[in-house]
Amino acid sequence: MFDPEKIKIFIQEGERLTVEFKERFTPRIDEDMVAFANTKGGVILLGVKDNRAVSGEVLTNDLKARLNSIARNCNPSVLIKIRQVQNIIAVEVSQGDEKPYSCSTGYFRRLDGATQKMSGQELRIMFQENDVVPFEEKINPKISWDDISKEKVSTFLKEAHIRMGRVAARDVLSSLNIARGEGITNAGILFFAKESRRFILQAQMTLIAFKGTDRVHIFDRQDIQDDLLTQFNAAVLFLKKHLNRRSIIKGINREDIYEIPLEALREALVNSIIHRDYSMTGTSLMIEVYDDRVEITNPGGIPKGLHKKDFGRVSMRRNELIADLFHRMDKGERAGTGIRRMSETMVAAGLSLPEILHETFYTIIFKRPLGKTEERLGERLGERLGERLGERLGERLGERLGERLGERLGERLGERLGESSVKILEAIAADRTISAKKISEMIGISITAVEKQIARLKYDGILKRVGSARGGHWEICR
Numbered sequence: 210m211f212d213p214e215k216i217k218i219f220i221q222e223g224e225r226l227t228v229e230f231k232e233r234f235t236p237r238i239d240e241d242m243v244a245f246a247n248t249k250g251g252v253i254l255l256g257v258k259d260n261r262a263v264s265g266e267v268l269t270n271d272l273k274a275r276l277n278s279i280a281r282n283c284n285p286s287v288l289i290k291i292r293q294v295q296n297i298i299a300v301e302v303s304q305g306d307e308k309p310y311s312c313s314t315g316y317f318r319r320l321d322g323a324t325q326k327m328s329g330q331e332l333r334i335m336f337q338e339n340d341v342v343p344f345e346e347k348i349n350p351k352i353s354w355d356d357i358s359k360e361k362v363s364t365f366l367k368e369a370h371i372r373m374g375r376v377a378a379r380d381v382l383s384s385l386n387i388a389r390g391e392g393i394t395n396a397g398i399l400f401f402a403k404e405s406r407r408f409i410l411q412a413q414m415t416l417i418a419f420k421g422t423d424r425v426h427i428f429d430r431q432d433i434q435d436d437l438l439t440q441f442n443a444a445v446l447f448l449k450k451h452l453n454r455r456s457i458i459k460g461i462n463r464e465d466i467y468e469i470p471l472e473a474l475r476e477a478l479v480n481s482i483i484h485r486d487y488s489m490t491g492t493s494l495m496i497e498v499y500d501d502r503v504e505i506t507n508p509g510g511i512p513k514g515l516h517k518k519d520f521g522r523v524s525m526r527r528n529e530l531i532a533d534l535f536h537r538m539d540k541g542e543r544a545g546t547g548i549r550r551m552s553e554t555m556v557a558a559g560l561s562l563p564e565i566l567h568e569t570f571y572t573i574i575f576k577r578p579l580g581k582t583e584e585r586l587g588e589r590l591g592e593r594l595g596e597r598l599g600e601r602l603g604e605r606l607g608e609r610l611g612e613r614l615g616e617r618l619g620e621r622l623g624e625r626l627g628e629s630s631v632k633i634l635e636a637i638a639a640d641r642t643i644s645a646k647k648i649s650e651m652i653g654i655s656i657t658a659v660e661k662q663i664a665r666l667k668y669d670g671i672l673k674r675v676g677s678a679r680g681g682h683w684e685i686c687r
Contacts (some may be wrong), residue, residue, distance in 0.1 A: 211252065211301070216294045218384045219254060220261050221373045224322040226533035227251035227386045232258045234272060234298075239279045239312035241324050242287045242302050248319040249346075249386060249529060250304035256297040265296035276300060283312050321536045344488035345399070345528045348392035351408050354379055357393070358403045361436055365400065368438070368538040387530055395487065396530040399437050406434045411492050411508075414440040416447040418498040418653065429653045432493075437482055437531065441540060444478050444496050445471070451498045451653075452577075469503060469575050473554040477563065477573045479540050480548070481507035483532040484571065501579060506572040629654055630662050634685060637672070641682040 211219075219228050227249055229241050234255055245251040256266030273291055280287045287310060290301040309316055309332060316327040362378045378401070382388035387397035398408050405412040418429040429451065433443045453468045478496075485494055486509025495506040509527065526532045552562050555575075564574040632652040636643055645663065649656045666672035675681050 211292065211294055211299045213295055215384065216297055216299060218376060218380055220257060222371050222384060223261060225537060226319050226322060226529060229253045230257040230259055231255045232264050233266060239283055240314060240317045242280055242289065243283050243310040243312045244317035244319045244324040245302035246287045246305035246310040247308055247317065251302055251319065253300040254297055255300065263297065266298045268293040268298045283310055285310060343528065345394060345396040345530050347395055348389065349395050349398055349408055352393050352398055352402060356403055357401050361401045400534060401436065405436055409487065411487065411490050414444060414494045416444060416496045418451045422499050422501045441478055441482060445475065447496060448474055468578050470554045470558050473551045476551045477505050479535055481505050483535055484527050485509055486527060501577055503575040504572055506570050508570055630666060633659060633662050637683045638685060
């Protein structure tokens, strides 16, 4: 049962997959009871408003009798425990072992911190096979509390906008339903272990950029063997590094526009992380960037019981706990909307819809815009040169003239130069003192190749060195 300190933590963390707030008792509490019984279990706090303010509720004998009667009248009966904790009533609902459960108004489940009514189709899919404990919920016997990172717990609380004082990591993980007693679940390891791969060898993500359209020439690779939030953030940075982008000025701010919308890519990343089958050993979540496409592949295919015709229309998650934690950090997908939001974002950008393959592995393929490559490169360089000219002239007229001149210069340069030369000039435009080694690390080619490109740019009169090799700087000749 719950003590006052644990109730306080529940309120600070807010509503989620396993916690529901009710300002006061209503007979419709049966919907929440069956929703928790059908999902992961949870607690209903009577006397707490949606905004986390405590209004208070008193557990009388009559109210206790009504709550027990409502639970018994569910079909099958729902197992609950009731307790007054200071001025709040805690109604603990156990996850059921006779699913599905229903009440007078139908079948319900928990999704993203809300109770939602299930359609007949969702009911058939979700409860087709219900006897297997998901990998994320299993207690891992190898890990102890000394292996949990306090820094990662603090990072999660910050990302989820949860403010609380000094609270033990075990209390936080227990309240999030990813630890039970002294045991820590695999979901807890994937988010908060100091070294996730010590306990789950396949807890990794592989990021690869290829030259060309085949899996032959690798020019950049990263293996991220850390928690799921670190994997997500690393993947976003990797995609930003290897996708073309252009910049636009909105008011006094500059906004980067990527050739594939980052919103769509983030949705795909979260989708893959929360739907991955983490029980498949010897696998890795793969992010692959080619000249013509981006592929995001996760092990596991579509969840058991979900037909291909239902994919993208029915929300069926393999990892409810992992999905709930990402939802609390506001990292993309909402219930049943991930595929739709990806598609809408691509259509709004004038791009083709992502291709989805789901067999043993689940793959989302984003096609990179083809054609007029040199023109796009020229425009990117032109915009940056235009911004620099505009900044130097300082006036709006100067900014416009600078942008126009830069665009024309950029178009001509784009016609003459390869992509590597353009990237080198972009790096120099951003930092005039940048070294060849740093440029090599940024754009993914060797230092020798960078030096050869710079020599050519100097020979063509596009680039010159001012001052000594150590104390000088680069200038792009206009």
